[in-house]
Amino acid sequence: MRISFLNTLFVVASLVLVVPSLAVAAGDVEHAPEHEWSFEGVFGTYDRAALQRGFKVYREVCAACHSMNRVYFRNLSALGYDDSQIKAIAAEYMVTDGPNDEGDMFERPGKPSDHFVAPFANKQAATYANGAYPPDFSLIAKARHNGPDYIAGLVSGYVDPEHGTEVPEGKYWNKYFPGHVISMAPPLMDGQVSYPGGTAETVAQYGLDVAQFLMWASEPKLEARKRTGIKVFLFLLVFAGIMYAVKKKIWADVH
């Protein structure tokens, strides 16, 4: 009985495994190439240097159109900046605050407790200025399939349109964008953002760094999560081992 049951289960399991792989083969969407990320895996952590470089790319290029409303200047301590550096970064921006005692709104330099300053006043203004709404970047790496790979691919995915395809005025062709026709002009050029310490100033490198930075913005607690996970898993593993021995001892007189 046991054997035939296991056999049937095996058949079921192989069906379950085979059917999806057939379906994937049938799909025709071009996926961005997969990269090895430092934050992958059980022991994964963010690469602080890459985060800082990615932040620089975001600040100097992406932030012209894309807001990041859920990330606060104080969060930058996770990138390795100290308090005075964060204060200095925040102070570079002007923030609308108020109303003051006279009832007026006023401008003041940013503080660590402010969130990143959005380039447009609202969604309508952003859409009007850009032809399409540039999505907020706070969660973008989790809001796309294989987010980091997709982001790194997208910034360097601008190619000539497929043979015989007409791209409308003000739109561009990107091989990794769903539907290919994208409103964003190629955002990066080689050498556009200067890096300290001799890291390659190429579009590919910018893409990797900004993808890492945006992954951090989407999942800022990733490192704490994995560290805690290892402890919890090991605890339960030892507990399960002990309980297995206990169970065996208790059941010894039955079998």
Next chain:
Amino acid sequence: MASGKREEFKNPVIGWIDERLPVFTMMKAEYGVFPTPKNFNYFWNFGAIAMVMLITMIVTGIVLAMHYTPHADMAFDSVERLTRDVNWGWLLRYLHMNGASMFFIAVYIHIFRGMYYGSYKKPRELLWILGVVIFLLMMATAFMGYTLPWSQMGGWAATVITNLFSAIPFVGDSIVSLLWGGFAVDNPTLNRFFSLHYLLPFVIVGVVFLHVWALHVTGSNNPTGVDPKGKQDTLPFHPYYTSKDTFGLLIFLLIYVAITFFAPNMLSHPDHYIEFDPLVTPSHIVPEWYFLPFYAILRAVDFDMNLMMLGGFGIMFLPFFLCFGNCFLGGKLPKVPQSPIFIVAGVVVFVAGAFLSGMIPLITSVIIIPAKLGGVIGMFGAVIVLFFLPWLDTHPVKSARYRPLYRFFFLLLVVSFTVLGYVGAQLPEGIWVLLGKACTAYYFAYFVVILPWLSKNEKALAVPASINEAVLKESKKDQQLASGAAE
């Protein structure tokens, strides 16, 4: 429950309480010395595991609700805020999110166990029915929880699923307005879903209590399906099954923890991280994975039904309808045994009806059941049919171990249910449409045709006289295998 004989307790405080409210006597009778069949395999762990998951969901959910704002403008932000700025908020959210999946995994295995070993059969019919009620309540709770983050996926899933109710004739539109609290999925919808999502888990706790109570009246089934005949067949629940359940639970928790900490978004969809926009439809709306088989059944019925096609269904399921009618009319209708003739005749009439659609006045030109309603009937019918399972399968042998035919057809059902789950996640085109229809047909045929037929015609293998005999035989076989290996 424990108003009969009281236990004696050495501890005076416990004794004092127990004289006035015999909770300790009850605990000892129901969880201490409770006679439990000694041949449980690890499939019997999943009831306890599901219970732990229910408690986990309630505890994490209560704390999450302290930080959540049920308002269309603030819900998405409040969820993001609690994962970013609340201490251990990310842990609570990921435990709750993946806990729902793990709860369903545990319950699906629990249901599988019940069906494989015939746990729904007399005298456990009511126990089974209460279980199906819990399953339905879980589905409602999980669906409403899915909408609460007010994401693109959640909001649109709510739109699609609530819209299904509009297919119900006459009252459909009123039901939809009531669910929405207006004329679209909006803030009132979110408010009532939040309220009900908080309420229903406690209703589940109540039904679980009844489920466990009913279990303790009939006693557990076991892998042989043979009821215990005496002391040699059972063991006290504690310490035997407390230790075995704890070990099994820990293995289950290891998987739960691995997903929660190392791949928390594996079972989720990227559109869950985009705020709900009623004006932008996502390209591909999918429910949570645990609803996919039912979603596939919903989509499998994509054709309008005329009178002749309906008649075809009537012929196919005639013995079932007659038997069902007899339950209410006390046996006044004629009894017709399940036979392949009805299926063949019914299919012929159905296909002819579909082929002649719109050609014969009244008989094929009038749509009786539109595709949308047909899909909704199919989807809810797929769960409702489970209520009747104890009366659809009346074979005297419970366990699939001794029913090779039943085992084959049941495992085929598991395969088709799994395939349906896969089909539910695909775009409705090409091979998937056909596969979805075939598996849906098999799903219903299994319950309504195959089980009644097997009940009458299957010859079971020899069933052991008692649990003890089965266990001794098994261990003898093990010893022979072991000595054979040693040589």
